[in-house]
Amino acid sequence: MLVGGAAVELYSSSAVNTGDFDIVTPRQQWFEEILQRQGFVKPAGPGMATRGWIHPDLKLGFEIVSSSLLDGLADRERILFLDFGTEGRAAIISVEDIIADRMGQFASGAAPEMWEQARSLLVLHSDLDRAYLDRRIREETGGDYGIADIEG
Numbered sequence: 001m002l003v004g005g006a007a008v009e010l011y012s013s014s015a016v017n018t019g020d021f022d023i024v025t026p027r028q029q030w031f032e033e034i035l036q037r038q039g040f041v042k043p044a045g046p047g048m049a050t051r052g053w054i055h056p057d058l059k060l061g062f063e064i065v066s067s068s069l070l071d072g073l074a075d076r077e078r079i080l081f082l083d084f085g086t087e088g089r090a091a092i093i094s095v096e097d098i099i100a101d102r103m104g105q106f107a108s109g110a111a112p113e114m115w116e117q118a119r120s121l122l123v124l125h126s127d128l129d130r131a132y133l134d135r136r137i138r139e140e141t142g143g144d145y146g147i148a149d150i151e152g
Contacts (some may be wrong), residue, residue, distance in 0.1 A: 001025065001069060001079065001091040007098045008117050009045065010123060016117055020052060020061035024093075028064050035062060070097060073139055075132070095125045096133040104140030120148045 004022030025031050032053065040053040040062065052063030078094035100117045106114040134147040
């Protein structure tokens with residue numbers, strides 16, 4: 001499942017850009033074997049602080065960030081699936097859950113720019129489930145924030 005900045009980029013129609021793809025999968029070994037077969041490598045050496053995989057020609061990066069979506073707090077019924085016909089499907093975190101995730105990172109103090117990402121997504125997606133979003137923001141921020149904190 002696609003999460004993180006790439007999901008934000010998708011939901012923001014590229015208004016927010018990212019340099020890598022964060023993935024949640026309970027099948028990490030299988031996924032990494034596929035990446036290797038496609039030419040991805042795990043960089044090593046001085047100055048290489050990535051835990052992910054990079055394609056040397058395409059300059060794309062993938063990182064497996066977890067084996068479960070938001071520690072099981074996200075509603076799996078809200079996952080977005082993109083159908084690519086014979087090529088398969090791609091699963092993407094819901095817009096509500098990516099907003100809540102961004103607010104959780106903002107609340108931790110480690111990423112102040114995450115508030116703006118959350119705000120941008122809220123503005124772009126006026127049809128989202130506001131009650132669910134408010135609950136998820138409160139869960140991700142330990143009750144410190146809710147939807148009202150990004151509406152303004």
